[in-house]
Amino acid sequence: MTTSSLPFLDNRDCLKLKVENRTRNIFVTQSEDTRHREEKDVNHIPVVTETASRVLEAGVNTLRKTLVLKKQAELDEVDKLLALKRQEFKSCVEALAQRKSELEIKQQQTKERAMKFEKFVAENEVKRCRALKKYEAAQEQNILKQRAIEDLTEQLKQLQARQQVLKDRMTKYKIYEDYLMKTLDYLPSTYLDNGSESLVMPIIRRHETLSITNRELLQRLGRLEEEVEEGQRQLQTMTQEHSIKKLIANKELSELQSELETLKEKNKQAEVNLLMEQGLSREKVEEVGRLLMAVNNLAEQCYIPGYGPLENMNVLTMMGMVKMEAGSLVSRREDISSLFPEQTPGAKHKDLSSQFSSVRKVRGDGNCFYRAFCFAHMESVLHNARALQRFKDKITESGKVLSSAGFDENSFKHHLITVVNVLEQCQGDEQEDTLLRLFNEQTTSDSVVQYLRLLTSAHLQNHADFFRNFVEAPNLQAYCCQEVETMAMECDHVDILALSEALDICIHVVSMEGNEQELAHHIIPEGAEPSLHLLYQTSHYNILYPRPYH
Template sequence: MATSSLPILNSNQKLKMEKGSQNIFVTQSQDTRQRTGETDLHIPSLKETSCRMLEAGVNTLQKSLIVKKQAELNEAEAQLALKRQEFKSCMEALAQRRSELEKKQQQNKEKVMKFEKFVAENEGRRRTALKKCEATREENLSKQRQIEDLTEQLNKLRARKQVLMKRIAKHNIYEDFLMKTLDYLPGIFHDNGYESLVMPVIRRHETLSITHQELLERLRRMEAEVEQGHRHLQCMKREHSIKELMAHKQLSELQSELETLRESNKQAEVNLLTEQGVSREKVEEVGRLLIAINNLGQQCYLPAYGPLESMDTLTMMDMVKEYILDKADTERRARRLMESSSAVASTAALTDKRWRGSMKSIGSKTHIKSSSKVSKKSETFN
């Protein structure tokens, strides 16, 4: 522990401390000394041994450390309480700010809703105004067209008025002439007689004018009919040309088909002539076959089949077949007899040869035996 830094004291040495003086140890730091001075811890002066003093110093050091730690703990608790108070105040301020923020958000939402409603109303008003403006524009255009049409009609009427005024001015001389003539006429013509002479002329003029208008209208209708007839004639000409082209096309197709049919007919005629030549050859071959069958029937005639003149071809061929089979059977039997006779002769010759061979072998054996005996006798004699 920290007691190693303390000075060594004798067992008989005693420390004298005055009452009211501070207990300062070597192991204490300056801060601890100041704090112990601040806490006013006074240790009574005692006269004890060194061991007791050391123990007391150690206990005092531990107590001072505990006091120091307790002071630090109190300071930390005070700081913690202060921090808690600050945190609580911060949380309260945060809650207040949050409530204010929620209020502001609610107000902003209300403002946004009002603004959106205002924008929607303005959009609806704008669309209504645009529709009204478009309708007004179309109405103005229609009115402008009507004004232009009416202006054109007015100009035409003014031009017609000018023409009529010129015509009236042109015919005024005739009116003046008639009025002067009327002035020079006697009084008799100023009565009903004048009207009776002039009115038929006027009515005749009106009738002729009406007839002229009717004739002009009829002429227009006839011109329209003639124009329609011309158009119809042009359509008929086009249709006729199209039909003529189609007819020419069909005619060319039919001509090509005719050429094809002619070629096929020629090929068919060639094939027919070829087939006729082949059939003629076949007829000649069949005739030769029939003649050969008749010749064979005459050569292979069997009375069991009846007369030869009334016999058909198949029966004649059956007769020839039966005749040939009989001949083959007879020939087979003859060959068998000849083979059996030749086999008997060959067996007899073979037995004769065997007998002669056996006789020759027996003679040779006896000759050999006799010669061996003679040789033995000669040897014995020698």
């Protein structure tokens, strides 16, 4: 294949493009006068051929019209826009009204649906409550049935056990059945035809008779046992009544003995007066009269109800009363001979001296028993810490006895605190002097006595069925209020028994009243070991101390 080459152009000048200068056309709005420079190859073509003044005048008019037209066009445009906006607003209002109506419809539908839903919820709640109650009832029924099943199961087990026991018993007694059946085989064929003449019938009737007799004897034995128990209770009641009557009789006897001794003393005084009238000098008679008058005056000023009526007292009794009134509430221990008159002691005094070594005198102000009782018992347990604590616990718990009898706590609380304080001080040092000092403080000692009186009254009222038969007042409550709770009232035998039972303390009362030759001993309650010994003489109580046994 051959290639041909392009022709080579050597003359480059002939290929140059030659462009001629052409004139440019320019539209001008200025006049030639106002142009400052001339440009070549430029053809100025005037747009406005009129003069400047004419052009300016015509331009102003044209500008105003143009502006008016422009404003008119703008106004038309605004009117169109306003119409469009009005149309759009109207459409929006219509759409809004339609949406509002739709919204109201939907709201009404929502309310209806809400009401239906609430009704549905309420019905469901009722159904739920009903279902819960039904479930609870079913649960209770299930529990009851389960318990019944357990009970029946237990009964079934018991019946099965009972059945097994009966089976075992039947098995055990089977030999007797076999024996009887074999016995029947050996009996004659005419045995059952004899009827009442059978040999077994008398034995059966005898057994029935013996069984009936045995039951009657057992019933009779039960009745006899009940009668014996009733008799024992009556015997115990009669024993207590006898004890009370015995105490009352001893009291009456002591009062009669006191009257007898008073009459004897008056007789002696009359004899002395007779002797004085017969042979004594006038001066001695006047001196004795002055002394007797002084003693009587002192006795009137220092009168203590526990010594009895003033007109029945002899001179020695009056002097002893004056001495006691001038002294302390509880004296120190004195020799037993201090109780004896100056004349030769009688058989009772000798007997008392042989059994007791010393005496502690208590003021005869009507509270002598309660004061002597409490002091003597506390003195007996003063060096026994356990016994003293038991007595303190008993006193503390006795407040419940007063409350059960109807006493207001404010009426006895202060006295109870006083008794407990006395016990606590005695527990602190265990000294007889402390106990003696406390019982000789009038306020403390009287507060202790008042509490014991209230406790006695409460015990009497709590056991009114027994004690009401031994008081002479219209009723037991009146007796307690007038004779027991009131300070300075003499203590009766019923009160002694009640206080002894209330505090579980045994008392030994040695009475100088009654038979002139023998002392009367009373253990309250009977058969117990006394922890304190009191001497009863002319309606007054003192504390006795027995001689040690060798």
